[in-house]
Each structure stands twice: as structure tokens, then as C-alpha cells.
Amino acid sequence: MATITLKGIGKRFSRGAVAVRNVDLEIHDGELFVLLGPSGCGKSTLLNIIVGLEEPTSGTVSVDGRSMNGVEPGKRNMAMVFQSYAIYPHMSVRENLAFPLRIAGVPAEERERRVAEAAEILELEELLDRRPATLSGGQRQRVAMGRAIVRNPVAFLLDEPLSNLDARLRGQMRAEIARLHRRLGTTTVYVTHDQTEALTLADRMAVLNRGEVQQAGTPREVYGRPANRFVAGFLGSPPMTFMRGERDGDDVVLPLGRATAPGGGSDVEVGVRPEDVREAGSATRASADALPRPGVGQAEAPSDPSALLRFRARVELLEWLGAETYAHVEVEEQDARAEGAGWGRKREDGRPRPEPGPSGERPQRLVARLSPGSPVKEGDVVDLEVEARRLHFFDPDTGARLGDA
Amino acid sequence: MRIPREHRLGWLLCAPAVLAMAAVTAYPVLAAVRLSLYRYDLRFPDARRFVGLHNYLTVLTSAVWWKAVAATLVITLTSVSVELVLGMALALVMHRALVGRRTVRTAVLVPYAVVTVVAALAWRFAFNPTTGFVQGLGILDRPWLSVSWSAFTIIILTEIWKTTPFMALLLLAGLALVPGDALRAARVDGASRAQRFFRVTLPLMKPAILVALLFRTVDALRIFDTVFVQTRGALGTQPVSLVGYDTLLVSLNLGLGSAVSVLIFVLVTGAAVAIVRGMGGALPEASFR
Numbered sequence: 001m002a003t004i005t006l007k008g009i010g011k012r013f014s015r016g017a018v019a020v021r022n023v024d025l026e027i028h029d030g031e032l033f034v035l036l037g038p039s040g041c042g043k044s045t046l047l048n049i050i051v052g053l054e055e056p057t058s059g060t061v062s063v064d065g066r067s068m069n070g071v072e073p074g075k076r077n078m079a080m081v082f083q084s085y086a087i088y089p090h091m092s093v094r095e096n097l098a099f100p101l102r103i104a105g106v107p108a109e110e111r112e113r114r115v116a117e118a119a120e121i122l123e124l125e126e127l128l129d130r131r132p133a134t135l136s137g138g139q140r141q142r143v144a145m146g147r148a149i150v151r152n153p154v155a156f157l158l159d160e161p162l163s164n165l166d167a168r169l170r171g172q173m174r175a176e177i178a179r180l181h182r183r184l185g186t187t188t189v190y191v192t193h194d195q196t197e198a199l200t201l202a203d204r205m206a207v208l209n210r211g212e213v214q215q216a217g218t219p220r221e222v223y224g225r226p227a228n229r230f231v232a233g234f235l236g237s238p239p240m241t242f243m244r245g246e247r248d249g250d251d252v253v254l255p256l257g258r259a260t261a262p263g264g265g266s267d268v269e270v271g272v273r274p275e276d277v278r279e280a281g282s283a284t285r286a287s288a289d290a291l292p293r294p295g296v297g298q299a300e301a302p303s304d305p306s307a308l309l310r311f312r313a314r315v316e317l318l319e320w321l322g323a324e325t326y327a328h329v330e331v332e333e334q335d336a337r338a339e340g341a342g343w344g345r346k347r348e349d350g351r352p353r354p355e356p357g358p359s360g361e362r363p364q365r366l367v368a369r370l371s372p373g374s375p376v377k378e379g380d381v382v383d384l385e386v387e388a389r390r391l392h393f394f395d396p397d398t399g400a401r402l403g404d405a
Numbered sequence: 406m407r408i409p410r411e412h413r414l415g416w417l418l419c420a421p422a423v424l425a426m427a428a429v430t431a432y433p434v435l436a437a438v439r440l441s442l443y444r445y446d447l448r449f450p451d452a453r454r455f456v457g458l459h460n461y462l463t464v465l466t467s468a469v470w471w472k473a474v475a476a477t478l479v480i481t482l483t484s485v486s487v488e489l490v491l492g493m494a495l496a497l498v499m500h501r502a503l504v505g506r507r508t509v510r511t512a513v514l515v516p517y518a519v520v521t522v523v524a525a526l527a528w529r530f531a532f533n534p535t536t537g538f539v540q541g542l543g544i545l546d547r548p549w550l551s552v553s554w555s556a557f558t559i560i561i562l563t564e565i566w567k568t569t570p571f572m573a574l575l576l577l578a579g580l581a582l583v584p585g586d587a588l589r590a591a592r593v594d595g596a597s598r599a600q601r602f603f604r605v606t607l608p609l610m611k612p613a614i615l616v617a618l619l620f621r622t623v624d625a626l627r628i629f630d631t632v633f634v635q636t637r638g639a640l641g642t643q644p645v646s647l648v649g650y651d652t653l654l655v656s657l658n659l660g661l662g663s664a665v666s667v668l669i670f671v672l673v674t675g676a677a678v679a680i681v682r683g684m685g686g687a688l689p690e691a692s693f694r
Contacts, residue, residue, distance in 0.1 A: 051593055052593075053589055053592065053593070072592075073592050073593045073595075074592060074593065074594065074595030074596065074597075075595070078593065079593065079594075080589075080590065080593045082586045082589070082590060083586075084584065084586045085586075086584065086586035086587050086589065086590035087587075088587055088590075088591075088605060089587070089609065090608040090609055090611075099591075099594055099596075099604075100594040100595060103591075103594055103595045103596050103600060104595055147590075147594070151594075
């Protein structure tokens with residue numbers, strides 16, 4: 001049981017590469033905290049710093065208020081599961097599980113009891129006398145987990161524990177890790193690049209990029225209100241579509257229509273998630289299965305027509321996945337239907353509209369999630385709509401979220 | 406049972422190599438075995454006749470042979486065990502070296518690149534009572550190569566100096582195979598440096614250690630040039646290979662000399678089998694995935 005606090009953690013390698021930059025995080029007692037990010041974002045380095053395999057160049061790691069800087073990993077009483085599992089190949093499963101206890105000088109009797117207990121939790125009893133080389137990937141993974149829980153550590157640190165497993169096994173083990181965490185209630189830090197693992201497992205999570213924490217919060221917060229363009233684009237599959245919104249007074253003009261945008265008088269970048277786009281007139285379904293967005297546009301009634309962006313688009317490609325269909329569409333040039341729209345018109349401030357940029361020359365593409373029963377076919381022109389409150393606005397220069405952030 | 410066509414093709418493709426090996430390896434060995442069953446002394450070539458195992462009896466009942474076996478074993482056991490420890494230390498240093506890795510590896514290899522006879526001569530000169538530099542070192546001033554134990558010491562030192570790099574390189578290859586994650590895991594599990602070395606690194610290096618020990622033992626059992634140059638077998642330092650050389654090429658007794666050669670062959674093979682048997686049982690089945 002432990003609260004892990006990271007304050008101003010930085011890590012610069014001897015060759016000058018900066019792996020982690022000024023990371024402040026608090027991992028609460030008993031929670032499962034996920035560090036999510038693309039490869040090379042510094043998440044594994046951060047984990048190594050927490051466990052003590054690497055020393056930070058700046059900042060402090062503390063556990064329950066006690067600074068851990070300079071403390072040997074073995075003395076931190078944390079258990080780590082490596083991506084490669086790092087099972088000792090020359091020892092049987094039993095010896096592998098017993099190794100940390102043997103090192104700690106636990107008497108043989110208790111050692112056996114605790115190994116048996118861990119083996120029972122992870123259903124390893126049958127495998128105790130086997131050698132790692134004879135085990136399957138999933139079994140090795142379990143041995144690695146077993147070696148972690150056998151010590152009753154203050155925290156578990158899992159470094160991409162599922163990435164060497166095939167998809168089916170990964171789903172199984174993911175559920176098993178969730179169960180294990182609920183059963184043991186031990187503080188867990190889980191590193192992954194897989195957003196599904198992050199969203200399903202995390203009590204709270206942090207998204208990292210280039211060594212910096214982009215956003216920390218519950219999966220719902222991070223998914224629902226991404227703090228910047230990177231987080232918005234990284235979470236979600238298929239990913240959010242981004243488009244340019246040109247400023248026109250309080251409004252911005254998008255290829256999709258016109259919407260009220262927060263922020264000062266500059267252009268904005270607008271993101272739309274596939275699940276927020278729906279066929280025009282199918283409002284009930286779309287809002288029923290959309291995620292609740294804390295604090296976003298609560299005042300507006302979802303059925304308020306003025307808060308709707310309606311647009312026409314040509315379906316280029318349909319991906320039917322059984323439970324849902326993703327339509328890759330090309331947005332058609334908007335006409336006067338986008339009421340009061342400035343698309344293709346002069347700006348009100350009298351300045352001529354800038355020549356259509358890259359987004360203007362190439363038609364705007366978008367991914368929409370449709371119901372699997374939708375009769376839409378490839379090549380069809382369909383009317384789609386997005387509720388304005390579902391749009392995400394970002395500063396085009398800094399990428400920071402605008403408005404309710 | 407029919408032999409699949411591919412198998413036959415495989416054997417056909419191997420055939421030239423098999424023939425060549427038979428011609429240069431199997432034939433001489435078998436010829437030596439045959440010779441060893443004859444009384445055949447080039448000083449009395451007409452007295453050549455089949456004597457069965459008589460030559461072996463002569464060798465195995467002679468004090469010279471057994472003294473040579475003892476000398477060979479002393480040199481082998483001492484030099485190989487010291488080399489193993491030193492080689493391991495060197496390998497660890499080379500493995501860990503952060504700067505000048507290549508320079509260190511090249512520097513370490515220099516003694517191995519020196520021709521054995523030259524190395525043996527260099528060491529003999531170094532310990533020469535009149536010209537050697539060792540005499541200048543005060544307490545070391547003694548007739549090194551005139552006393553049995555110190556002659557052994559110098560022979561063994563020469564061997565160690567010369568072949569430790571070889572051992573170190575083989576062990577370095579083994580060290581590189583120890584997965585870093587296993588060592589990190591052991592560190593997280595609380596193992597100290599020494600515990601990590603003895604409980605993780607060493608067991609995982611067993612295959613490499615086995616190979617290194619095998620090569621060096623087989624090599625050391627056949628030691629010849631160093632002793633030939635430094636003492637020429639005097640003072641009880643005569644190894645078995647020198648006995649074979651003297652019987653065969655000095656006394657020109659082909660029968661007896663061949664018997665000695667065959668016995669050396671058996672000794673070396675026996676040692677190799679013993680090493681593989683002794684360590685093979687504990688080999689880890691597979692490396693990390």
C-alpha cells in the first residue's frame with residue numbers, strides 16, 4: 001500500500017537525449033494508474049525511475065512521503081513485471097516465484113506457503129515444476145505476475161505486460177490483471193502504448209508525449225476532454241478528425257458549417273470524434289450512446305437545432321465491423337444550407353478570405369460511426385450532423401484545448 | 406524404409422567434405438592406432454612385427470609416462486582454473502567498459518596474437534639469471550628455470566598470459582547472452598551484485614563456460630611448445646606430448662611413439678567427455694524469448 005509522488009522528475013541521458021521532462025504526478029494508494037503514450041515517449045523510463053533502475057537527473061520520487069532517491073531498487077519493495085517477462089530461464093517456475101523471497105531471507109516454510117498462495121491465485125499450481133522454456137506466452141506472463149505478487153510489495157510496476165501476447169490472450173490477461181488488482185488492492189503503475197488497455201484498466205491515467213505529461217485524469221476525463229491536440233488524436237480509434245476553423249466574429253467557419261467557438265479572435269483547430277457524427281435525424285441513438293462529457297455544453301439542450309452542424313458528404317469507404325460501421329466520407333462544399341455560413345463568402349471584417357489552404361484544396365475527409373444497420377452504401381451522398389457541443393476546439397499553434405479546459 | 410530423396414541429396418552434397426575429413430583426420434588416426442600395435446623402430450626396421458597391446462603395456466608401466474601425465478595435469482588444472490577466473494574478470498570489465506570498448510578488446514587480445522614459441526622465449530629471457538629483467542626486481546633474484554616448482558610456475562604463467570584473452574573473449578560472448586531484463590528483474594527482486602552474478606549471470610553463462618573450459622582444457626592437455634622452449638622437459642616438467650615427441654621423433658620408435666600418441670588422444674577425449682557430461686546436465690534449455 002503506497003502513495004507514489006513524482007515531483008519535477010527529469011531524466012537526461014549521458015548522450016544528451018532527454019527522456020523525461022519535469023513530470024509531476026501523484027499515484028494514489030491502491031489505484032491502478034496507467035502511463036500511456038507512443039513508443040519513445042519516456043513512459044518506460046519513468047517506470048524505471050519509480051522502481052529505481054534509473055536515477056532521475058532532477059526531481060524526487062517519494063513513497064508515502066519518504067524520498068526514494070538513491071535507494072536501491074531491491075530496498076523499495078516494489079515488484080516489476082517486464083515486457084519480456086524476465087523469468088529466470090535456468091530456474092523452475094517454483095524457483096522463479098521463490099527467488100525474491102529467498103533473496104529476502106524468508107524461511108523455507110513460509111516461502112513455500114507464499115509460493116503456493118501466489119500459484120493458487122494465478123492458477124500456476126500445475127506448472128510449478130516446469131521450466132520456463134516449456135511454458136506458453138500466457139503462462140510465462142502469469143509466472144512473471146506471480147513473482148511480483150509473492151513478495152507483498154507496496155506497488156506493482158507493469159511495463160507493457162501484455163504486448164508480447166496474441167490478441168485473444170491479451171484480452172483475457174487484461175481482465176485477469178483487473179481482477180487481480182481488485183483482489184489485492186495494491187497500488188499499480190501500468191505502462192502501455194495500447195489505449196484499450198489504458199481506458200479499460202485505469203482508475204486514473206496520464207498521457208505522455210516526448211517525455212512530458214500531456215494530461216492526467218480518469219479515462220473519462222482524458223477521453224472526453226482532451227487537454228490538447230496530441231491527447232485528442234492519440235486516444236480514440238478510429239482517431240478524431242481535425243479540421244481548420246476560420247474565425248468569423250464569435251463563430252468559426254468549418255467545412256461542416258458554422259459553430260460558436262471559444263477563445264480569442266484567431267482561427268482554431270477543430271476535432272470531431274467518429275462517434276459524434278451521425279446520420280441527420282437519428283439524434284436519439286447518437287446521444288444515447290455518446291459518452292457523458294462533464295462540464296461541456298451542459299446548458300444546451302441536445303435537441304436544440306441551432307447547436308447542430310448539418311452537412312452533406314459522399315461516402316468513400318465503409319468499414320463494417322459487425323457491431324458498428326465506420327464511414328470514411330468526403331465533405332461536400334457547403335452551401336447556404338449552413339445557415340448564415342461564411343463558407344465561400346467574404347469575411348465580415350472585409351478582409352478577403354485567404355486562398356483555400358491545404359484543407360480547402362483537398363476536400364475535408366471525416367470518419368463517422370454509423371449504425372451497422374444503416375442502408376448507406378459506398379458512393380452515396382448522405383446528410384450527416386454533429387452537435388456543436390461535441391466539437392473539440394484547439395489552438396492551432398500550441399495545440400492546447402480552448403474553452404472549457 | 407525408404408530414404409527420402411532430399412536426405413539422399415543431402416548426403417551427396419556432404420560427401421566431398423566427409424571424404425576430405427576422412428582422408429586428413431580419420432586415416433592418420435587409424436594409421437597411428439595400427440602402428441601402435443607393432444614393434445617398429447626405425448633403427449631396426451627389419452625387426453618390425455605385430456605385438457598386439459605390448460607397446461601400451463610398456464608405456465603404461467613406465468614411470469616416465471605417469472610422471473608426464475602428472476606434470477600435464479598440474480599444468481592444465483592450474484592454468485585453466487586461473488584463466489577461467491581471470492578471463493571472467495576481464496570479460497566483465499570488457500562487457501561493462503563504456504569508453505574505449507574497442508581499444509580495450511584489442512589490447513586484451515595482444516598476447517593471444519603472439520606466436521607461442523615467441524612468447525615462451527620472451528618469458529624464458531625475462532627469467533634468465535644473467536640477462537632477464539626479473540633479476541633486477543630484488544627478491545625475485547633466483548635461478549627460476551633451474552628449480553622444479555619455479556619452472557612449473559613460469560610455464561604456467563606463460564600459458565595463462567597467453568591464453569587468458571581467448572578465455573575472456575569466449576566468456577564475453579556468453580555474457581552478452583545474459584538477458585539484461587533478467588538482471589534488472591533480479592535487482593528489483595533485491596539481489597545484491599554478488600547474488601546477481603552467482604545466481605543469474607553465472608548459471609545463464611554455463612554454455613559459454615562449458616565451451617571455454619572445453620577448448621582450453623583440450624588445448625592445455627596437449628601443451629608442447631612452451632615446455633619445449635623453456636625447459637625441454639627437464640626438472641619433471643615433461644608433459645605427455647613431449648614424451649610422444651621424444652619416443653617418436655628422437656628415438657624413432659614408431660610403434661611405441663604411436664602408442665603414446667593414441668594414449669594422449671584417449672586422455673584428451675576422456676577429458677572432453679567428462680567436461681561435457683559434468684556440466685551438460687545443468688544446461689538451461691533455452692534462452693529468453
